[in-house]
Amino acid sequence: MSDNHLDGNAVAGVLSTVFAVDVTVATGRCDGCGRMSALADTWAYVEGPGSVVRCPGCESVLLRVVQSADRTWLDLRGLAVLQLPVGDA
Amino acid sequence: MVTRGFLGKRRSSVELPPGQYLTEDFPVLTAGPTQRVPTDTWELTITTETGQVHRWDWAALMALPQDTPTVDLHCVTRWSKLATSWQGVSLDVLLADVETTAEHVSVSSYGGYTTNLPFEDLLDGKAWIAHTFDGEELEAAHGGPARLLVPHLYLWKSAKWVRGLELRHDDEPGFWETAGYHNYGDPWREQRYWDS
Amino acid sequence: MTGWRPATVAAVRAESATARTLALDVPGWPGHQAGQHLDVRLTADDGYTATRSYSVASVDPGERVEITVERLDDGEVSPYLVDVAQPGDVVEVRGPVGGWFVWRPTQPGPVLLLGGGSGVVPLMAIVRAHRLAGSDVPVRLVQSVRVPEAVLYGDELAALAQDPAARLDLTYVYTRRAPEGATRPAGRLDAALLSSLVFPADAGATAYVCGPTGFVEAVADLLVLAGYDQRRVRTERFGPSGGGR
Numbered sequence: 001m002s003d004n005h006l007d008g009n010a011v012a013g014v015l016s017t018v019f020a021v022d023v024t025v026a027t028g029r030c031d032g033c034g035r036m037s038a039l040a041d042t043w044a045y046v047e048g049p050g051s052v053v054r055c056p057g058c059e060s061v062l063l064r065v066v067q068s069a070d071r072t073w074l075d076l077r078g079l080a081v082l083q084l085p086v087g088d089a
Numbered sequence: 090m091v092t093r094g095f096l097g098k099r100r101s102s103v104e105l106p107p108g109q110y111l112t113e114d115f116p117v118l119t120a121g122p123t124q125r126v127p128t129d130t131w132e133l134t135i136t137t138e139t140g141q142v143h144r145w146d147w148a149a150l151m152a153l154p155q156d157t158p159t160v161d162l163h164c165v166t167r168w169s170k171l172a173t174s175w176q177g178v179s180l181d182v183l184l185a186d187v188e189t190t191a192e193h194v195s196v197s198s199y200g201g202y203t204t205n206l207p208f209e210d211l212l213d214g215k216a217w218i219a220h221t222f223d224g225e226e227l228e229a230a231h232g233g234p235a236r237l238l239v240p241h242l243y244l245w246k247s248a249k250w251v252r253g254l255e256l257r258h259d260d261e262p263g264f265w266e267t268a269g270y271h272n273y274g275d276p277w278r279e280q281r282y283w284d285s
Numbered sequence: 286m287t288g289w290r291p292a293t294v295a296a297v298r299a300e301s302a303t304a305r306t307l308a309l310d311v312p313g314w315p316g317h318q319a320g321q322h323l324d325v326r327l328t329a330d331d332g333y334t335a336t337r338s339y340s341v342a343s344v345d346p347g348e349r350v351e352i353t354v355e356r357l358d359d360g361e362v363s364p365y366l367v368d369v370a371q372p373g374d375v376v377e378v379r380g381p382v383g384g385w386f387v388w389r390p391t392q393p394g395p396v397l398l399l400g401g402g403s404g405v406v407p408l409m410a411i412v413r414a415h416r417l418a419g420s421d422v423p424v425r426l427v428q429s430v431r432v433p434e435a436v437l438y439g440d441e442l443a444a445l446a447q448d449p450a451a452r453l454d455l456t457y458v459y460t461r462r463a464p465e466g467a468t469r470p471a472g473r474l475d476a477a478l479l480s481s482l483v484f485p486a487d488a489g490a491t492a493y494v495c496g497p498t499g500f501v502e503a504v505a506d507l508l509v510l511a512g513y514d515q516r517r518v519r520t521e522r523f524g525p526s527g528g529g530r
Contacts, residue, residue: 004117004119004122004123004230005122043122045119045120045121047116047117047118047119048118048119048120048166049118049120049164049165049166049245049265049270050120050265050268050269050270052120052121054121054122059121059122060201061120061121061201064264064268065268066265066268066269066270066282068269068281068282070285071269071282071283071285073268073269073283075267075268
């Protein structure tokens, strides 16, 4: 049971500084279990040193975002593929 | 751009590391689901660079000589909580019979979290496996049943739900260290992020 | 959409004892869809910043956007926005963000809206967008609150519910204390109640569930049990206390 997470909507703002497109409408494939999830449906932990997005199927980490005043780090290791709709989603 | 009248929850600082603010709360910061580890299956292992494994179950941990350190906590997200009281087993006690020449430690937790630090930062009264906070059993949300406590470094190094320490000759940056956070993390030198 | 813009508080109005709507003038606001949110950043004079997300409640085109903020006792940003901010104050906003939890008037099918606490804010934007577009798809809104005093947008919703052209069905669920004369005692939204409130599973409805994580997960599960396709259930989770802090 996991009750302390938000969802991918909560990282939309932070990711908008990195991606030119709205990633909440993107679907991603988890490198751990292969599940395709809408980013908006993933589990997001935003109260920490950075934001962590996890697969709702197997809980493994899909991506990590850390922001300082002058830099942003984006670690996408757990995300095998990101599928983004083009144009009006 | 300054927002009129906005102060946040901070209080005026005492002697704090640069960029830190005092808090009376104990914020819960997390990278994933809270781990629930029953003490009857809990285990801590210390593995040396030669592959030798030392193991403690809960009873063994509690049977060791206990410390009651009072320490200041500094989180990289800028809050500091002073004079927190803990009970735990010093790493000096746990390492007493461990033969090693390792320079680095990789720490791993139930749930997959990892962090890393130099071996010598665990020694000489600088680190504990802590199980009691403020006189009560450490809550799962704060890393219970046991967490690593290394208060001279930023709190992300004090891995919650600790399960293993791997002593190594090479350094293996952990969960946050690979994502932008400083490899060492000294709050007094404000080592928050990768050196640019 | 990237980057922070200055936003001037143009007007404030109380929505309840603990919630307030702030109208923000945001030069250059690119427009938004119903259901999207924005991030608000406050900066103290020593450079300390705090950022929180708030759903946009308004739908009128232009550079004025409204957010409704619920004050959380241990919050850092919400007490400022609810108790301190005054017209003329300037904050920073980023957005709009979130293209998933969105309703567009061109979408076919009935609209089912289930909100817990301040989760009703983006749903209200959807209700307003539906009205503004003159859409004739049926809308059902379920607002779950602890006590009657916590209801948001009560008067506006009552007026819409009475207007046949608005096609709005309105239900309140009181989880802790129901009002005098309520037809149902206080209690959480459960499978039985939900099944009596939702469109049939084959009606082609899209459901939007928003609120604290616990509420969203419980209701989303109930919808799937009631036969809704998971892809027709859009969710947005706020923090455990129900919104931006």
